[in-house]
Amino acid sequence: MMTPLERLAASRRSFLALAGAGGGAVALSACAGGGGGDDSSSGGDAADGGGDKSDDNPFGVKSGSSVDVVIFDGGYGDDYAKDAGKAFEKLHSDITPKVTSTVNIQPELQPRFVGGNPPDLFDNSGAQSMSVEALVNQDQLADLQPLLDAKGVDGTAIKDTLLPGATDPGTYSGTFLALNYVYTVYAIWYSAKQFEDKGWSAPKTWDDLMALGEEAKKDKIALFSYGGQNASNYYQELALTMAIKEGGLDVQKKLDSLDAKAFEQDTVVKAFAAMEDAVKAGFFAKGGEGIKHTQAQTDWVTGKSVIYPSGSWIENEQREVTPDDYEMTGAPAPLLSSGAKLPYEAVHGTAGEPFLVPSKGKNTAGGMEFLRVMLSKEQATNFTTLTGSPTVVKDAAPTGDDASTALKSVLSMIEGAGDNTFTFNFVDWYNLGPDTVTQWTEFLSGAIGADELREKQQKMLDKVREDDSIKKFDVE
DSSP states (O other), rough: OOOOHHHHHHHHHHHHOOOOOOOOOHHGGGGOOOOOOOOTTTTSSOOSSSOOBBBBBBOOOOOTEEEEEEOOOSSSSHHHHHHHHHHHHHOOSEEEEEEEEEEEEEHHHHHHHHTOOOOEEOOOOOOTOOHHHHHHHOOOBBOOHHHHBBOOSSSBBBSSOOOOTTTGGGGGTTEEEEEEEEEEEEEEEEEEEHHHHOOOOOSSSSHHHHHHHHHHTTTTTTEEOOOOOOOOTTTHHHHHHHHHHOOOOOHHHHHHHOOOOOOGGGHOOOOOOOOHHHTTTOOOOOOGGSOOOOHHHHHHHTSSEEEEEEETHHHTTTTTTTTTTTTTEEOOBBBBSSSSSOTTTTTEEEEEEEEEBBBBBBBBHHHHHHHHHHHHHHHHHHHHHHSSSOOOOTTTTOOGSSSSSSHHHHHHHHHHTTTTTEEEOOHHHOOOOHHHHHHHHHHHHHSSSSHHHHHHHHHHHHHHHHOSOOOOOOOO
């Protein structure tokens, strides 16, 4: 069972960690000469459909044409895409969007790429997503910069409507090739109802969190639950987020650069030591090493623990077992000290769920236009209403009674962070998730201490850095 963190990592890794042609390109090699039909825009400007251009049709999608859209029918469903299709038809009554969905992206789409008839737009997600290595190396993806430069449905250039960092995960060697639609905010999560009943406040510092742990212990409740079989690295995310907030973005850059002393940085040492204090204090639920994230999260929402670090997918993932009056709420990771270089409101955030426009589709301009419709405030708000997850579109979400406590807290964190949003990539770039789970499970169960954990994590980076067969990525 993949955790949401693993699925997001796989999505980002498939795009960010392109290590050369490899087996993926070989598997798709037959499509090197593939092309579109008579109305194909391949070989020309993918953002020019050949029709009349206007503010409502900036890419000149031809009247009478159709747009072939394939959606991954996974955790977000496909209703949002069908609704976007209806909005597309309303905007372009003479153009027909054809929206289909599947859970088998690669098995169903690879033959189409090989045959030269890929869709005009597809959602490359799920366990069976397409090999982006192959698509990039065979020049199968259209440059989406024209989409960013275009005026959106709401009248503003699309690039000016997106959250900070929204385009980073989809940019390869300076070319924007994937629009990641869903925005994930990492936070510490709790029950607002429980906190109100107990008279507790969301911890803003690590000392606050430790004090909360002592209060929880009095009630015979663990401060934290963890899924040691597959998700103990959620606590690595928390530790590194605190380290980056404490020491600034240079901490992140040394981690992503595989620096020989990345895990010897003062703030990383401080964050890991803080975690060790929590382990020694008995703040982690016993038996966590033997369960998966689903059980750990169920334990949390049923009152066996108080805090759980996770991405903003957590509400949707736990929807079926969370009590109706739980009032799930997220808060930024706490500060390690009053001297932190980033403010408390700073958050770890990143975009996922990549949408790609095949360069050899019959109607590439139509694929971009469908994305332009999806990036309207109306459709972005609809997505969040249906799924509980925010998109990369700024100020686009339900408000008031239409928003859950979890969603309200996510939107509040995004607004509070402003430009103080960051991410780190080394785990995804170099597929280090499995190793981090093993190491963090040892640590959280008390088998090793913080110093040994840091040594193991540094050796993991050193091994990648010293392996010349692994492509390394520049860090700005």
